[in-house]
Amino acid sequence: MMLAFDGASIDGFAYQDLVRLAQRSPGWLDTAVTLWSAYGLALFALLMVAGWWRARRTGATAAVTALAVPVVVVLAYGVDALLKTAVREDRPCRSLRVSTLEACPAPGDWSFPSNHAAIAAAAAVALLFVSRRLGAVACVAAAAMAASRVWVGVHYPHDVVTGLAVGGLIAAVTMLAVRRGSPALARRVTASAPLRPLLSAS
Numbered sequence: 001m002m003l004a005f006d007g008a009s010i011d012g013f014a015y016q017d018l019v020r021l022a023q024r025s026p027g028w029l030d031t032a033v034t035l036w037s038a039y040g041l042a043l044f045a046l047l048m049v050a051g052w053w054r055a056r057r058t059g060a061t062a063a064v065t066a067l068a069v070p071v072v073v074v075l076a077y078g079v080d081a082l083l084k085t086a087v088r089e090d091r092p093c094r095s096l097r098v099s100t101l102e103a104c105p106a107p108g109d110w111s112f113p114s115n116h117a118a119i120a121a122a123a124a125v126a127l128l129f130v131s132r133r134l135g136a137v138a139c140v141a142a143a144a145m146a147a148s149r150v151w152v153g154v155h156y157p158h159d160v161v162t163g164l165a166v167g168g169l170i171a172a173v174t175m176l177a178v179r180r181g182s183p184a185l186a187r188r189v190t191a192s193a194p195l196r197p198l199l200s201a202s
Helices: 008-024 027-039 041-058 060-087 115-128 132-151 157-190
Strands: none
Touching (some): 041 132, 115 132, 132 157
16 A cells, blocks of 8 residues: 555545535536546647747747747646656545545556646746747646646645646746757757758748
């Protein structure tokens, strides 16, 4: 048996209220939230591609910034995964007797912080450095992703809030550094013929 932290004392009451609300909600709403929870991260990938495609028309420096977004997301995921291993919080659907929309993850698949929330927040904040419009869309989608993970029953509220904070903070700090170094990196990449199409639409 694996020793695990029980986060129910933090906001288990709020988690239970939301899960019970999900059980009483219309079937179409639960289906939509469940699908978004499972597959919504694909939207962030599409927004990253769109951001890069538009940035190529702006200039090499903007394109380098856009290409950094998926790298930042991977970095945020890595930090979040390390925190999961360090904290080892059991999923709320294992600690509390509730019926959830999504099947409870296996033991050892820790809950804190939420990977989905961290990935979504990292993508959203990083995209703000590429396009305010795309970033704004991604921010709304990130909030919806975080909420959906509680709604389907696989995370406590504090899991997703922390995931958003981790992903957003890492993205902000990293993208600020990228923005400072992107002009020099753009010059280097532009000098390489095979990589030049990544930075220019022409």
